[in-house]
Amino acid sequence: MSPPLIRLENISRSFGRVRANHKVTLEIRSGKILALLGENGAGKSTLMSILAGQLQPDSGEIFLGGKPVKFTTTEKALSAGIGMVYQHFKLVKNMSVAENVFLGHRGGFLLKKQEMRRIVQDLADQYQMRVDPTAMIHELSMGERQQVEILKLLHRKSRVLIFDEPTAVLTPDEAENLFATMKIMVEMGKGIVFISHKLEEVMTVADTIAILRRGEIVDTVAAREVSSTAELAERMVGREVLLQVNRMPMEPRQTVLKVAGLSVGKLNDIHFEVRKGEILALVGVAGNGQKPLVETVCGLTRPPQGTVSILGEEWRKFFRKSKWERTLSYIPEDRQGLATCQGLDLLDNFLLTTCGGFSRGVWLNRESAREKLEYLIETFDIRPPDTTALAWQLSGGNLQKMVLAREFYRKPRLIVAEQPTQGLDIAAAEDVWNLLLKAREQAGILLVSGDLSEALALADKVGVMYNGRIVSIFPSEDAESVARIPKMMAGLE
Template sequence: MTDILFSRPVSVRDVPEGTKPVVSLKSITKRFGKVLANDSISLDVYPGRIKALLGENGAGKSTLMSMLAGRYKPDEGIIEIDGEPVNFSSSRDAIEAGIGMVYQHFMLVDSMTVAENVLLGQEGTFLVKPKEMEKRVGELAERYGLDIHPGARIADLSMGERQLVEILKLLYRESRILIFDEPTAVLTPEETARLFEALWNMTEQGKSIIFISHKLEEVIALADEIAILRRGRIEGELDTSLIESKADLASRMVGKEVLLEVDRETVEIGEKVLEIKGMNGLGLVDVDLDVRRGEIVALVGVAGNGQKPLVEAVTGLIRPPVDTVFIMGHPWRKFFAESTWNRSMCYIPEDRLGLATLRNQNLVDNLLLTTRKGFAKGWWLDKKRAARDTVDLIEKFDIRPGRIHALAWQLSGGNLQKAVLARELYRQPRFIVAEQPTQGLDVSATEEVWNRLLEARSMAGVLLVTGDLNEALQLADRIAVIYRGQILGILDAADETTPSKIGPLMAGVID
């Protein structure tokens, strides 16, 4: 599928002569123990401009921006706002200085509504009635073209919808320096286009945008200038007009040529590892779907159209209607009653820090989260062998920082995702449910994940749930499009007409 075309006003690209930076980072250094996350970084951000930060997972992008947002304090260096040095002790200090940040890992209260989350902690809102809250947030969402109901409860929202709530929190504060950490990772192309329009509107009002993303086509289309980080240092800054191609930018980012494509070898198709028959309920309508060993079946659709309950029903998080889900030839209940830790089913959730891992546990304990039975001898758990195997997986999957005692929350989003993938493939599964497996990964890591999923076809069938249509087309043998809980079509990925059919089906249009 071709990338969404973004149309930005040309007039906002030039910086008036004599304009002073609104943010200046001067020789910023940050260490976590022996790990040097940021090494003497200097960076300027100008009003009315969008600066993109590019770098591999673990390059130090999020750490750098977390210092600007008051979450961390630099060990060395100075942060200046409007030419004046600042010393943030907390995120509130940064907010008062006009800085707001949307993080990769959402900071929302599940039991509250969208409006309550947006207004939470805002001065003067303690006695605001719920209807007034919803009115304010609804008007804000409408102004920026963000499709979200202000009265909806967070617990009932998809990851894509939760991302919109985080963006609304930032917009409500009217921050003048706006930091977005992978804001489009769970958005559809159409939602991304609407977000970009909102960001461009904000720059026309003089706001400064810092945009962290691994989607190179978005960076090229959106940003005025790009700063490239590699292993904690600024490797260079360039104007987007000087970029020759997406491949050129990718090679600058990772320091080597990146193909941005995969080689799909033919694999023999085997037995069914998943069969869904006429599933109704849970927001789903008469769903029929099967996956066989040796193939990847992609499930695509706009967030909130039934992917979540379908995945939860297949993976055992909720109970599906009787006689609708069969895994490896067994009815759902029999399968989960007799399932083993290995050579069975594995699940790679999109919520990597909430559902996939324990945020305050190290990599060894997170490996044991789904493999514990493989290291148990009676009541005894062989943690030394688990530690050795974790070291091997860290090296094999290039997980940074390469320390087994690193806690899950200390890893960048991309490295945490690689840790989850490493753990689940360690189990040698016969059926894999991979939900947004490359969300937040850089191009090099994305290629690695793609290749590993393709390699896994030799032993497993893969149900790939993704919002990245290019990913679906690159990896899948068949693509199922879901709309309002119903699968409107299952398309052959090799058919040259398939890319043009996906968009209309996602919008509910049937020929």
């Protein structure tokens, strides 16, 4: 058998006392898709960052075509044909598609714009991507931006492409387009590493599945030998995970959020209310008004007078005297930029919204806050379990669990949860679902989710957004309306 494109052999990497990878051996082969699975903090991103030249291993070797290599920089990894498509795209928004593809490529900008556009268009056509080389990045959807990231790597002749949670920001149609592109890539002999928490996708696209647990490879199996996503989840977590919840009927009580005739920016005549004891899920394709609606409710955008009422008070009055507990908790989609400060440790990030509970006058009792945070870290299984760890050192999923722990600690009466399980492994998602249902006993919840199955599992009522409007709100048990959700999301009803 010919040697693999890439062989990682006995790779180990630690961050202080935290062991991220331990003697990991893995092969990436030409014309195959390797799915890399593991719980949040299992070491997936660290391992792939080592392969992409972002990090250096403490020990172990990388073999390229059977020969040992050292990728001391990302540029050396790229030159060797290894590229990574990150969750957070690295594009210049005020430049065109073609300019971004050639950015950083030697001699690229010596070409005329017309020639650059032709080369990018030919490359897009070869991989059946529908993207306009002349379009500006800020004009593109998330799926189109991802295509530009892929085109950048293909233009640099990458033979191994690493996809880190590539469908987290995509609509179902965009995800299907990505899988079609990946299929063409493997037919052309490229090797692909696919990191995802969506097990149905893994079962669909992967040839081989490798599972990391606490930094070690615990299982490698051909995808065809796995009978179901339930079996795959059990292999990954080490116990049975069903991702099912028991949503008991609950009598809705007082109104905690009322929006009446809200029209601001992209939003057009929005009406709804959320009551204590219920979850209202808003679904729709990203970019149809969910973000400005959440930002308005949570105090980031000022609404017209009298259109938003929170916990019985008009918006302005509520935010003038807002308290730290038993009030509004916001779990934003942007966990790295808005929910946390990346350069602060976990204790300081915990205190961002809870300091009122640990202060008396000008004095802040940090030791008491540390004790409470240590309890929450253990309860929510946040890794590494270290209050002095910096936010940027946590995986995306563990950072999300940190935010959830902090906000649930505040005992909120209204929770606005924006994509709360995005990037979480299946076991952590199950925990979050149960936490939200338990919180509904004492709070009303506005859930914004791109995952329709999540919305239907959790919500008492579902609202569909399209083009800045709420098309319809209906009980989640209304099967006829549920069946029409895809058409509503597309603006056909």
